[in-house]
Amino acid sequence: MRIIKYFFLLLLLISIGLAVYIFTQKGDYEVSDSQVIKASRFTVFDYVNDYKNWETFHAMNQNNPEITFDYKAKTSDKGGSFTWKDGSESGFMKTVFVKDNDSLSQKMTVDGHKAEVYWKFKDTIGGTKVTYTTRGTIGVLQKFSTFFEGGINRMMHNNIDRTLFNLNKTLDFELKTFSIKVNGVAQRNASFFIKQSFTCKVKSLSRNIKIVMPKLVYFFKKNNIPMAGKPFVIYETTTLNTDIVTVSVCIPTQQLIFMADVSDVTSGQMEAFTCIKTTLKGDYSHRATLWKTAQEYIVAKAYQPNVAGKYIEIYSKTIDDVKNPSKWETELYIPVFPKAEVAPATISVPTIPRPTIPVEEVPTTLEENP
Structure with a gap:
């Protein structure tokens, strides 16, 4: 019995010593x-x-x-x-x-x-x-x-x-795992959207899109505006061969919304157009290959580009949907004239009341603005 008592006493002393050692x-x-x-x-x-x-x-x-x-x-x-x-x-x-x-x-x-x-x-x-x-x-x-x-x-x-x-x-x-598929001729429907535009150097484009897009999504949430689809980018200049590019980061809306003048976020609308759709599955760093593949297809199939239209990238699956970059999906739409027609038919956009919403301006810091 005494041995057990000494054992527990020794164990207590060791515990106290260890605690003091750790504490100090x-x-x-x-x-x-x-x-x-x-x-x-x-x-x-x-x-x-x-x-x-x-x-x-x-x-x-x-x-x-x-x-x-x-x-x-x-x-x-x-x-x-x-x-x-x-x-x-x-x-x-x-x-x-x-x-x-x-x-x-x-x-x-x-x-x-x-x-x-x-x-x-x-x-x-x-x-x-x-x-x-x-x-x-x-x-x-x-x-x-x-x-x-x-x-x-x-x-x-x-x-x-x-x-x-x-x-x-x-x-x-x-980042190395990706695939590109040319989906072929597609018809983009008329749409309304809210956008934020900026001009930057091409090498900073991806980074600036990553800055603006989350803020625009946050802008929608803060002002209780329902999103009518996935975010997309309109290329106001339709080539990446120049050093400077102007784009508009957009989120579709159910109707045309009038924005207050104090905001750098504006509303817009797009008429329906015929295009060549090409899909990238993978990280955005392969966008140059996406563009090249789509443009080569247009030349090979003898489609006539519609230079009056704007190139569009729709981010159908992003980091908010799946964390793995190899599973992201980006759709590129390049406007072309249908082969059976001289020009695509114009689809009129119905007139819809334009509600005014109070909005809070979303400040954006961009990289390498010219």
Whole structure:
């Protein structure tokens, strides 16, 4: 009986000693790891820069069915943010500094504990060297919970390594896997829409569309405007061979809506037209191939382009529908004249009352405006 008493006393002393040891450990940490990602620096930076992509590669989401994410109007570039909830734990992350294709600085708060995250992107042989650094402070409870996983530094090393490994795996497969199908002649019906237009350099087009489109979707939600279909882009200039391009990011509406003059968001309408439809299944980075395939088909089939029309891209399946870029779908519509007619028949758009809605202007920061 005395032996059992001594055993429990010894166990108590060990427990107290261990608790004191853990309690007196430093709560500060700084961990950094690097890995070469098999993709261009522009591609890697653009992918990491958008928080919506983190669900496909970040360690926080791996094998964790309980975690949920909430995205606001802006999820990339400076000011981009998102929140998450994992059981009783909640977190917030915001980008505070961006140097294009070079580095990102982010601030994170998890249950009141603050941390900083830094990304560095550098060209190297075989792709892009990505360095992921995080530093912060943990509380007493976290000291105890992480101690049995080897300590906070070891746990953070494992998370960063897994994140970079997943990033490489995701980009290597998801961005390279795509297919293009020419659907042939199609008829686009007359439609109404709300749009936001901008002019930028071609190399910044995809990034600027990613900035404007979520804000336009948020604009619809904030003003209780029902969306009558998927977002699309009208190319006001119908070639990507020039350095500068003007586009309108649009969302269809059920009727023509009169917009207040104070807003940079305007309404528009489009008459029906005949076109060649071509579909890209995969990441937007293959849009140039999409355009080339469609234009080659038009030449091969001897269709006459309708230069008075506008090229349209409809984003029928996006990151909001499925996180994997290899499953996104983009439809390109190039206006042509039907072969049986000199010009396509004009379909009149019925006159519909134009309600005026109070709207809040959506400020947009674009990249590399000329």
